[in-house]
Amino acid sequence: MMKIGIVGGTGYTGSELLRLLVRHPHVEVVAVTSRSVAGTGVADYYTALRGEIDLAFSTLEAARLSDCDLVFFATPNGTAMNEAAVLLEAGVRVIDLAADFRLKDLDVWRHWYGMEHAAPALVEEAVYGLPEVNRAAIAGARLVANPGCYPTAVTLGLLPLLEAGAVEASQLIADVKSGVSGAGRKASTALLMAECGESFKTYSVGGHRHQPEIRETLQRATGVEVGLTFVPHLLPMVRGIEASLYAPLVRGEVDVQALFEARYRDEPFVDVLPAGSAVETRSVRGTNLCRLSVLEPQGGGMMVVQSVIDNLVKGAAGQAVQNMNLMFGWEEATGLALSALAP
Ligand SMILES: NC(=O)C1=CN([C@@H]2O[C@H](COP(=O)(O)OP(=O)(O)OC[C@H]3O[C@@H](n4cnc5c(N)ncnc54)[C@H](OP(=O)(O)O)[C@@H]3O)[C@@H](O)[C@H]2O)C=CC1
Numbered sequence: 001m002m003k004i005g006i007v008g009g010t011g012y013t014g015s016e017l018l019r020l021l022v023r024h025p026h027v028e029v030v031a032v033t034s035r036s037v038a039g040t041g042v043a044d045y046y047t048a049l050r051g052e053i054d055l056a057f058s059t060l061e062a063a064r065l066s067d068c069d070l071v072f073f074a075t076p077n078g079t080a081m082n083e084a085a086v087l088l089e090a091g092v093r094v095i096d097l098a099a100d101f102r103l104k105d106l107d108v109w110r111h112w113y114g115m116e117h118a119a120p121a122l123v124e125e126a127v128y129g130l131p132e133v134n135r136a137a138i139a140g141a142r143l144v145a146n147p148g149c150y151p152t153a154v155t156l157g158l159l160p161l162l163e164a165g166a167v168e169a170s171q172l173i174a175d176v177k178s179g180v181s182g183a184g185r186k187a188s189t190a191l192l193m194a195e196c197g198e199s200f201k202t203y204s205v206g207g208h209r210h211q212p213e214i215r216e217t218l219q220r221a222t223g224v225e226v227g228l229t230f231v232p233h234l235l236p237m238v239r240g241i242e243a244s245l246y247a248p249l250v251r252g253e254v255d256v257q258a259l260f261e262a263r264y265r266d267e268p269f270v271d272v273l274p275a276g277s278a279v280e281t282r283s284v285r286g287t288n289l290c291r292l293s294v295l296e297p298q299g300g301g302m303m304v305v306q307s308v309i310d311n312l313v314k315g316a317a318g319q320a321v322q323n324m325n326l327m328f329g330w331e332e333a334t335g336l337a338l339s340a341l342a343p
């Protein structure tokens with residue numbers, strides 16, 4: 001059994017990692033950190049895990065992370081960049097669920113994250129953990145930058161169109177909506193039930209840090225310069241992302257449905273729905289799937305694709321486990337055969 005550590009086990013993505021890893025056949029979780037509840041039993045804190053794990057939260061300082069084979073960071077941006085080098089030197093592989101190693105352009109990173117990067121050399125080494133784009137590189141990586149939730153949904157929805165040169169890459173639009181768990185578990189007035197429980201709003205209208213992440217990923221994957229308008233919204237639900245993606249068609253005769261089916265035929269976690277189907281977040285809730293629906297152009301020359309994921313699974317912890325499976329050479333779907341949660 002490989003020994004696994006989780007830094008940030010009390011957050012939403014950390015708890016989702018625990019849900020997946022306690023049933024994974026090839027790993028044992030040996031360390032889970034928390035600053036706020038160190039000393040508390042993990043299964044006392046999460047009663048859903050009673051009988052599944054016999055371990056207490058420890059502080060980062062007390063956790064013996066160097067004894068692990070792999071450590072997940074499910075922590076705020078700017079945390080893993082201070083810890084990764086020591087772990088890598090000790091032979092421990094690292095997957096960061098935050099954004100510390102996602103952007104190769106450090107000036108862009110500094111602008112969006114508002115801090116100096118503590119480990120620029122590791123940014124160069126890190127592999128962006130989107131298996132549908134970087135599978136071979138992930139398999140050989142010591143350090144994986146797990147993608148953001150919106151970037152996963154948007155990139156998978158736009159990639160086949162750009163790879164085929166079927167759309168005008170400079171005029172892409174991503175109209176994206178997320179459940180509130182996307183904002184993490186920390187207390188925030190804007191996320192109170194009374195503030196957002198019966199309302200629907202846009203946010204980060206001046207710009208969102210996932211826009212440059214998506215642009216960089218699409219450009220690196222296709223070699224095409226991308227222009228993207230990205231508008232996020234907060235939905236009054238807990239889990240799930242729906243992305244409605246718009247792109248002007250440059251070649252009218254292209255069979256976009258066939259393009260998507262061919263691109264994702266061998267992908268275990270991308271499901272292209274039959275032509276004309278509508279997607280809904282409920283169909284992927286609790287699963288590691290991205291479901292895509294290609295909508296017919298309605299005469300305006302605009303291609304519309306819909307993409308849904310569970311932000312905590314394919315958008316975070318599930319994708320991180322998928323990456324871990326690739327890094328250790330295990331079957332990619334190990335521990336991820338999850339049914340959608342009941343409504
Ligand atoms: N929520 C989502 O849908 C997604 C989140 N992400 C990213 O994943 C990361 C985790 O997100 P999420 O789980 O939602 O966040 P949460 O706010 O829910 O949890 C953060 C966790 O980190 C711990 N923590 C906070 N500050 C520090 C610190 N300085 N050092 C060590 N541990 C710390 C907290 O525990 P304690 O205070 O007890 O130490 C807690 O366990 C973030 O970077 C987020 O942007 C990525 C994709 C999707």
Ligand SMILES: CC(=O)N[C@@H](CCC(=O)OP(=O)(O)O)C(=O)O
Binds near residue numbers: 234
């Ligand atoms: C609803 C909501 O607030 N969602 C978060 C996205 C979470 C995420 O994936 O952010 P990272 O890039 O930091 O990992 C947001 O828009 O900030």
